[in-house]
Amino acid sequence: MTTAATWSAGYVTDTAYARGYYPEQSPVHLALAALLLGVETDLPGPADEVSYLELGCGQGFGATVLAAANPGWRITAIDFNPAHIAAARRGASELGLTNIRFLEADLATLAEDPLLAEIPAADVATLHGLWSWVSPAVRAGIVRLLNARVRAGGLVHVSYNALPGWQSALLLQRLVREAGRRLAHGSVEQARAGLELARELVAAEVPGLAKSEVARETLKRLEKTPPEYNAHEYMNDHWSPCWHAEVAGELAAAKLDYVGSARLLTNFVDLLLTPPQRAIAARFADPLLRELVVDACAEPTLRHDIYIRGTRRLSVGARDTALEAVTLALPVPPEQIAYRVRMPAGQATLSEAFYGPMIQHLAEGPCTVGELLALPGLPDHTHNPGEVVGMLVGSNQALVLARPGAPMNTASRHLNAMTTRRHLRVDTMNQPSAMASPALAGGLPMALAHFYLAERFAAAGGIDADRVDTLRWAREFAPAEAPAEEVEALAKQMQDVLHRHGKLWRWLGIA
Template sequence: MGIVILGDGYITDIGYTSDFYSEMAPSHLAFSSLVAGCDPGGTLRPGRVLELGFGQGFGLALLAAANPDIVFEGCDFNPAHVAHARDLVESAGLTNLSVAEASFEAMAARAGDGNVDIVLLHGVLSWVAKEAEEAILQILRQRLRRDGALYISYNCLPGWAPLVPIRQLIIDIKRRHAGNSQSQIAAALDLLAQLKEGNATYFACNPMASVHLEAMLAQDRVYLAHEYLSDHWRLFQFSEVAARLGQADGLGYIASATLTENFDQFAVPANLQPLMAQTGDPILRETLRDVAANKNFRRDIFGRASRILSKAERREFLGQMLFAPAVPRRRQQFKFRGPLNELIGKEDFYSPIADMLAERFATFDELLALPSFGEHAVDRLVECLALLIHSGQVVPFVMRPTTDPEPARRFNRMIVDRARGGRLYGYLASPVAGTGIRIDDFGLLTLAAVFDGKADTPLAAARHGLSIITALGRRPFDNARALTEDDEAIEFLSARMKPVIEDDIPLWRRLGML
């Protein structure tokens, strides 16, 4: 493949992974702000959203499909990323999304007119040069409305501190390995694995580094190349990010988009919670939380409308929100992964919520009226909803006029059509919830059968699904074993497509996806 191609120190010879992050949906940002007791500002009913550095553009295109009443725009300097994003836009017929091939410096030079309600900056800050960082601040000053909000995610300290030598060794190998990014990351992983297996003292003295390397060995190599091979790689203290964003016309911290991190009882060891409670400085408090949880990645919301709401104001805003299930009722469970450990929800609180949402989408007021809650238990309901949303089982959305479902349905058909050709994306767009709903390979195969009129029974859908897989020269796998016999493969597929037909598809129809 020749020498790795770099664009000002960035990885450009391989495209970034295509994924969707629900934390970037406007309604999620609004709910996160309310969880923290802050004014949601422009996240509640945005008119325009800008993403800086959109990668492959899948998440941005999905949000545009799910929110046709919002204007979306994005910029990325990588031509391949922009081409992929434009292909998604054209194939799905999205008229509310425009993407530009441009550096942040070029975009900042164009100025702006303060017309953006939300700026999205996912996984960018830790991997850009100082000049690009300055351009980002300038774009925020130019484009973000006075009540606008910024979503920003980045690698942080102290969690990354023990892992710095891993990254530095990868960079040293890159500089001495005349190959492309994939061969460089493969060579680095091989050498790191040999060091660990040979009982290198670094790994013996840093158990976290050992665990981290094991995870790396199982991860997507394309993701790892973008994560570790860029010449620009910085680790931030939260206070440093907050100070820099304060220079963008006073952007202040609002909340974490990782909902569980807004609750000290989930995010901080019990014996440190009194220390958090008596720390009045919000910047220092977040720094202490990071140390208490050894945090290595943050998803923050900043805004100029970072006003603390009164209880009455917060209650009024919460009353404008609705909630819907993202997975069928029979698959919901009340065990949640928290920042520190697993959390177990009480059936008395969670089952009534899940039961009501299985019957109909419900407002905050309707859920609060359940016998388990009441006006005295607003905080309890907020906590329950936060955990259900964090676990991907419920989605929040804001009351709005009827939304045209067709862009999302075109987008979803496109995703299913691409699955037939072997290109798999893990989410579909919901125009009701304004966000993405996770779908696995079996769900995509089942929808292909539905769209082709071959899903009268799970067995019929399985036969059709096997024909799609076979046309790609592939076979279904059961626990890493290829199913070479058709009868066995059809039985396997039928068992997994049956719950999709019975449970998922009815829910997807309720969510406006089909």
């Protein structure tokens, strides 16, 4: 056991999990993904109330961003670690949020607990980083809870470490956990010791690690992740990657049907599979067999499955009409758009003749997909709003505005300022976080250093990026002893970021 806590059932509880925002959990994003896949959902309108339930919410940052950006939504977030819930409640009460409730409860038994009656029926439920890290008993409890609390037509997002993607790196996880437990005390130190040994073994060319691309890439990625993330990732008793068919089978008991992936590009099988692989996958009508073949070919290590309680299929016409009404915004200047996107089957290419005019138009300001498709001079191309939304949003080159033109609200402003004040330091500058935005009905992912810039940019009010004195800002931000060249380099970086994101920040009302 990692810790002495008996209530933890083998899950790490001696260190708090890292705060994070994951766009895949956003109700707008999940509804959009379902719509793209031709499944009828209620894409939240600007004034709609959404009841959102998050299971295993950690310190509740993602849920807090949603509550701040959407005062009309009701957010319920659950975790069994009292330290997580205490931190989450403190943040929400400092912000004066009245539309969020954090519950301390064990998901293994919550479905049978009187507390269940206090949880509103959910339009959207999400569990990120939970399913493959907890015991079968907790997973069974989650299924009973979803069965009891997801409304008919409600969406569920489940992320999990997947097989066969993790197959070649099973040794890595086992080694980190077992060696860590024998070499150190406390889950953070244990993960550190286990990872160090794994790195030594890779350097010594131990085949089971050195020959696994997943293991090598994972070790590289974990050099940059916070130590508490590594502890929660590796030191639990019950970590076990899952096959899609098993997860879909377990969730079927809650009347949940598989819809597709919250990673939008993953739903374009043509981009995942080579032509011969595609020909084999296309032979199967059974969705579980087809998904198994796709997973065997593309080998994702983390799946972001979307399920729905009761599938209603949309006609192509109805789907396209709904997609044409979606408003998109360009997150970067047009010259920084990538027309080639790396995918498992090679490269996906966005036709410049088709997408170029749309990108130029979006550079002037947000507009609907219908407006983009009606632009004059577009080459003859299938009129397919699904492809436009899927490719641009899926490659992170467009954002969906749930409330175009909505100004910032007080709660979002306070949350963003609080994040800067509490978490931005010289050593955390590059850490990912997210700013709450009512226009997005969620968070805008950005590095913590960008919070500082966005706030300074907002305070400078309405001027363009070229006229900002970033050297002065860099001097104020950098430590007093920083050499002049470092401060100048920082000022230049700040200028680049403002050019890259300044317009978007203005459109969102962030700056």
